[in-house]
Amino acid sequence: MPPGVKLCYLSYLNKIFLLLIATGCWLYSFGKNPSVIINHSVTAYNDSTGLPLTYTPGTDSSGKKFRNRQWLIGGLTAATYGSSLIILNDTWFKGYAHTSFHVFDDDKEWLQIDKAGHMWTAYSAGRASTALWQWAGLSHKKAVWIGGLSGFLYQTGIEFMDAHSAKWGWSWGDIVSNFAGSSLFMGQEFLWKEQRIQYKFSFHRIKYREPMLEARANDLFGKSLPERMLKDYNAQTYWLSFNMRSFLKNSNWPAWLSVAAGYGADGMYGGFENKWNDNLGNEITRYDIPRKRQFYLAPDIDLTKIKTNSKFVRSALFVLNAFKFPAPALMIDSKGKFKAYALYF
Numbered sequence: 001m002p003p004g005v006k007l008c009y010l011s012y013l014n015k016i017f018l019l020l021i022a023t024g025c026w027l028y029s030f031g032k033n034p035s036v037i038i039n040h041s042v043t044a045y046n047d048s049t050g051l052p053l054t055y056t057p058g059t060d061s062s063g064k065k066f067r068n069r070q071w072l073i074g075g076l077t078a079a080t081y082g083s084s085l086i087i088l089n090d091t092w093f094k095g096y097a098h099t100s101f102h103v104f105d106d107d108k109e110w111l112q113i114d115k116a117g118h119m120w121t122a123y124s125a126g127r128a129s130t131a132l133w134q135w136a137g138l139s140h141k142k143a144v145w146i147g148g149l150s151g152f153l154y155q156t157g158i159e160f161m162d163a164h165s166a167k168w169g170w171s172w173g174d175i176v177s178n179f180a181g182s183s184l185f186m187g188q189e190f191l192w193k194e195q196r197i198q199y200k201f202s203f204h205r206i207k208y209r210e211p212m213l214e215a216r217a218n219d220l221f222g223k224s225l226p227e228r229m230l231k232d233y234n235a236q237t238y239w240l241s242f243n244m245r246s247f248l249k250n251s252n253w254p255a256w257l258s259v260a261a262g263y264g265a266d267g268m269y270g271g272f273e274n275k276w277n278d279n280l281g282n283e284i285t286r287y288d289i290p291r292k293r294q295f296y297l298a299p300d301i302d303l304t305k306i307k308t309n310s311k312f313v314r315s316a317l318f319v320l321n322a323f324k325f326p327a328p329a330l331m332i333d334s335k336g337k338f339k340a341y342a343l344y345f
Contacts, residue, residue: 066137073136077129081154089161097166104162104169109271111293115177116238116263118155122181123199124322125151130189131318140193148186152178196246198302200239200260202324203229204345212284216269216276237264237344239324241300256305260324262296266333290335298329298344 106114130147134140155178163170181199188195205228208214221232228235241260245253267289270276274286303317303325329344 063137069136070133070138073132077132077150081150081157085154085157085161088158093161093165096168098164099166101163102169104171105173106168106171106271107173110233110268111265111291113233113236113238113263113265113268115173117201117233117236118174118177119181119184120199120201120238120322122151122155122178123185124201125154126182126185127195127322128319130185140189144186144189148182148189151185152182155181192246194246196243198241198243198258198321200241200300200322200324202237202239202262202326202345203232204235206232206235213269213286215278216284220269234266234268237262237294237296237324239263239296239298239300241302241324243302243305245305256302258300258302260296260298260300262294262298262324262329264294264296265292266294267291292337293334294331295333296329296331296344298324299327301325301327 126148128147129150130143133143133147138146156175159170159174159178162168162174184197184199185195188197205225206217208217217232217234221228222230239260239262241258243255243258245251245255245257268274268291269286269289274289274291276284278284303321306317308314308317326343326345329341331339331341331344
């Protein structure tokens, strides 16, 4: 088979395979959890999502309302996960040669910022999916199992694409990070039925000072804002946001005010080192630029604690709470440099 035909053939099989995984997971979860809550009133609310932990089915004692919601959420989950994996395959992996399944050790790459990103994606996907399944009428426990694991399964689908790409490979570090993100969400839901420690993301676009570095950033991270958000590890920060009132129930600490500890990095122009070839094939080495870890401390706002009677506003605040609220911050890096920010994104 000619190489070009083989590449298209493998790409086509990947798309079918990923769609089957997404659809199969949905059907399995629906088949295992077809029941709805039909004889309970609302008794409690999840502090992290604002959604009831149990539901009143209204006048429809058969539970048809919630069965329809389950089909809706199941279909949306399959369509979203499947289509996003296809888009990712076409935009990210399509330009690289395909190989057989292989393993690649990237644990020391990008100062582990990419691993923090894996955790955030798994955590956020589980958080959103669980809220949707609760809205569809599943019990809190079932919703957490299905929704929480969905983030891990979605990331595992991406890992299979890595494993068949000549440029990357199956990364056990990624798998551990995916599992950690899902576990952070699920563990808190099972222990406290709320997210007392929320995992958040922030991003600021960097204007690289030297034309050489800007050109390198364009090649590595892309030029558009969405590409930079996804790929520029120098501009990403990941936060553990502690809702202090959740731990200090009888205190006067404002329920919406959290304390966040962040992790980022800077000075990275390659996965492992600052060495690359330019468009003319010349080797560029920039070992004069230190690769630094950065640690942050900042206040944060837990948007889910803002009281509102609007379902739309409550939903919007829930979605936006995946991102760190801009605020003053203190930073210290691995080289000992200390810096204060009046407003950090």
